Amino acid sequence: MSDELALLPGYLAAHLELTLVALGVGTALSVPAGILITRRRAFEAPLLGLASVIQTIPSLALLAIMVPALALASAWLEPRLGISLPAIGALPALVALTLYATLPILRNTVVGIAGVDPAVIEAARGVGMSGREQLLRVELPLALPVVVAGVRTATVWVVGAATLSTPVGATSLGNFIFSGLQTRNFAAVWLGCVASAALALLLDGVVRVLEVGLRERRRGLVAAAAGALAVLGAGAGFECFAARGAAAGAVTVGSKTFTEQYVLSEILAGVVESRTQRRARAVQSLGSTVLFDALTQNEIDVYVDYSGTLWATLLRRSRLPDDREGVRREVERWLADEHGIAVAAALGFENTYALAVRGAQARELGLESIGDLAPLAPSLEIGGDYEFFVRPEWKAVESAYGLRFRAQRSMDSSLMYEALARGEVDVISAFSTDGRIAALDLRVLADDRRVIPPYDALVLVGARIAREAPDVLAALRRLDGAIDADAMRRMNAAVDRDGRSPGAVAREFLARLD
């Protein structure tokens, strides 16, 4: 827990900063748009409609599509204006959260202005106010409490949605939740939930005081609420500024969203810090599609990917080389040629996709290989992680073995193993290094037709670091062959089964490394 508590101020500040900036920008966009609607009714249907449509997009999806959307925007802007936008990190989260904040503020601005007593409007015109004076001196002041009530609704939404910005690379309290769910650290999940709920209540309370102050024209309350927001904003800004200062020039290590990746990212960061003069920082829980793009754009510098994954999803070649080395060489060459990415080390283990069944069932039915499974498949149910069933590896396995399962269910990879052990599914897409395979008496089936490619764990180094930082490359080379499958499985089990933190497990490994 102490590991998590140490992270709390940073996560909290980042979460608060995301929320306040999104609300600020959202308000700055929505209020003028709302005013426009009250002046030109023709804009009402398109603007309110657009805001409503955005609202219906699930927030997780809205955040995720900002990554390719920003990449596209950046690709368009860069040759024309010389502006390049980071597609992962705070920016996509901010854009998505800002869009998310618009609807309640926009709607309340329109309702607030439309709700001003017509007699007051007539009086405003009658005393000789121009349209602008009428808006600024009468309509906006009278609509303000309603607008602020909209901001209050948006505040609660945005604090909640901000917890989902972890997979696009923005730090938030969601980091506790995402990593906690993956590593079965429920204390961290709770911490993330409680902290974000508390933050939502706090901000809601402050904005409520502002709203009441405006409605009842109590200057003291308005000043107190505005002061509290300013203090919160300044505190978060300062903390984030300090964190950014500390991170500037640091080597950024990325990780996907499962235990092994958390442990490895901590190990890579530790190696960089102990063997070079540089600082390193881990950006965890990135979506696996986001990661490779981030590496090619030098938004992260280092992460671990698997030769088979790269081979299947990026190289898209039909003929599988005969051996593990062949795949690795082909992938390495492609990475260097296409993206200038260097492979600093092969860690020494494979983490392959594998189909796993319950040990007892395997013994009872005599299941040894995927081929043995095929005739039984129509009566069985298979579970896979979110991406498994759309991955080319699955398509290849499915057609090579003629597998037709009764049902297939996507679930979080952290839940698959126990779902299998409890009999809720019969087959899962396991990762071969997962500690729970042994712990829960599961059986990995052999790929007798060699359809699934080898999955050597490779340390990928982005083009910029590969070019400019030979010390980092050299430090990471030390990890070549340093972790065998058993060692990796033990480290995963230490987190998943024994409830230790990935950081602690990584520190133990690093202590033994020298």
Added chain:
Amino acid sequence: MIEVRELTRRFGATLAVDRLSFDVARGELLVLLGRSGCGKTTTLKMVNRLVEPSAGVVRIGGEETARVPGHLLRRRIGYCFQQVGLFPHLCVAENVGVTPTLLGWDAGRIRRRVDELLELVELDPARFRERRPDSLSGGQQQRVGLARALAGEPEVVLLDEPFGALDPLTRDRLQRRLQEIRAQLGLSVLFVTHDMVEAVLLGDRIAVLEAGALVQLGTPRELLRRPANEAVAELMATPRRHAEVVARFLADPDASP
């Protein structure tokens, strides 16, 4: 002071005001009298261009109102209507001072003018300056509204049933106050009402409207003695009956009505 010529307003197919012409002399109070929907409020609002005329001309002090931007025109014309529409977020002093503020007067001049007007409408400035509109009675709100209409030192004032929602005693006091104020300031007033007694009491002259057209324009005496048609006679029957009943009581305290 106010010249209205062939003033016309159509709302879609409806003709709300039909080629109306009349003058208001300097210092005169002209009442526009008629039933609801006869076009009197629309006529009033075309004078300060809260409603734009479909056709016709309005001149104030010889200047055609269509040549002045609407909001600048309205700063020179006092305007007060039945719902008053005090600005709920501003105190009494800010409400009264709004037109002078728009005219760019300095703060000291505005403060003096506000106090002067509050006294004129019989509200003690010391007690009322800082009050919010929602803490005032209906009569007090009407008086603040009247003070606001007069704040920019207008020569022309438009009043649309300004005393409509008041109890009879308050209405009577304010009607008399209005007569004193306009005599004191030499205001030219266009006054809309559907209350025949009020029209007879306040009007130097009365213009009777029916379906957007002028039926008769004359002094109260002329309208009472020589109504142009049945409708005018009917309108004038009410003040006549009031007067007769009251006169009978005054002449013989024991007579029954």
